[in-house]
Amino acid sequence: MTSEGSSTQPDADAPSVLISVTDGVARLTLNNPRRKNAISLAMAAAIDAFCDRVTDDHTIGAVVVDAAGQYFCSGADTRDLATSSSDPASPEAVSRTSAVYGAFVRVGSLPVPTISVVVGGAVGAGLNLALATDILVTTPDSVLDSGFLARSIHPGGGHLSLLGRAVGWSTTIALAACGQSLTGAEAVANGLAHAAVPAEDLPALVAGLTGPAARDPELTRRIMTSARLELGPPAVSWSSALEIERGVQMWSMSRKGQQAWSSRGPKQ
Structure with a gap:
């Protein structure tokens, strides 16, 4: 189901990113639930194309980024990370990571308010995507986790900057360098998230934010x-x-x- 509670399970041939525009609100839904919506290069390209559409369509007044299934995003696809790790300085490896992180920068630069809807959790590059939006809403028990330290790699994609502008130095270091995580409720208390409500209340919360903007x-x-x-x-x-x-x-x-x-x- 999507992160706001619909109940369709995508089939194997479904697009990895779903896009819709309704009443001035554009929605981008990560649609790779079998891999906890890990972001592949194809998904990054689709996000980039979505951002082109939002930028060019002046009837769009707000954007929602959510995900199918029970987990917002587990980060970059580990298959791409494994390939890049074989020769991380190669042009191909740099291109792969740049494509993923570049898509997040596009989301963070959109000309309308953007809202990420995090259910279950967001880790690593998945947390980057959520933090790239202007407003993060979540459920009280979702887990927001830097995740890079646990994989023994340095943060990427401007992760430290994204955290720092939201929670300041101390909490950034606790998350990125000391391996701590925040629940949705703790994220609100620390300024990382705008609101944490039960999953069934997320649609109304999002509609209240996007409606006036749209x-x-x-x-x-x-x-x-x-x-x-x-x-x-x-x-x-x-x-x-x-x-x-x-x-x-x-x-x-x-x-x-x-x-x-x-x-x-x-x-x-």
């Missing part, structure tokens, strides 16, 4: 542009933020028009 995609995209400019990293000063916001706020006020401010509504 109703006015043009405004939402402009807010996201300003947020990325202001918050970075690196963040800008308050005075710089004022100037970033000034012009686009004037645009939104012009679009709204004087009559729309009336408590009696616009004149007929």
Whole structure:
């Protein structure tokens, strides 16, 4: 089933990534549950293509990233990692890892709010994907795990930076260098996740986040542009933020028009 509770089990010939757009909300569903949605090169390419579609389609105002089955993502496909480990400095190995991590960067750079829905757990590159989104929602008992240390490899894909911007130095080191993990409830307490609710409550939570963003995609995209400019990293000063916001706020006020401010509504 998907991470929001539908009950279809994909067959062997099903696409490894499912894509849909409904009412201004684009959804990307990892569809490799037999391998706990481990991300293959084909899946990375599909994620990249999905990001192209979202960027180009200005009717899309929000993105949801979730997964089929009972586990969000166990990381990069170990078969690709094993192949790369035979000659990690080769152009082919670099290309493989770059393709996976590059797909996450695309998700993290989308012009609309992105929400990852983590059920079961997210490990390694799977956690990178979740942290690449703007908002992470999960269940209280899901496990968020750096995972690289357990495999005796150094973190990749900007993992330390993604953790650090969410939880700061101490918790980043606890996770990445000391092998600790967080439950969904602990992730919320540490600022890694936005909310942790039972799986059956996730659809309503996600709809509450995506609905307002999707109703006015043009405004939402402009807010996201300003947020990325202001918050970075690196963040800008308050005075710089004022100037970033000034012009686009004037645009939104012009679009709204004087009559729309009336408590009696616009004149007929």
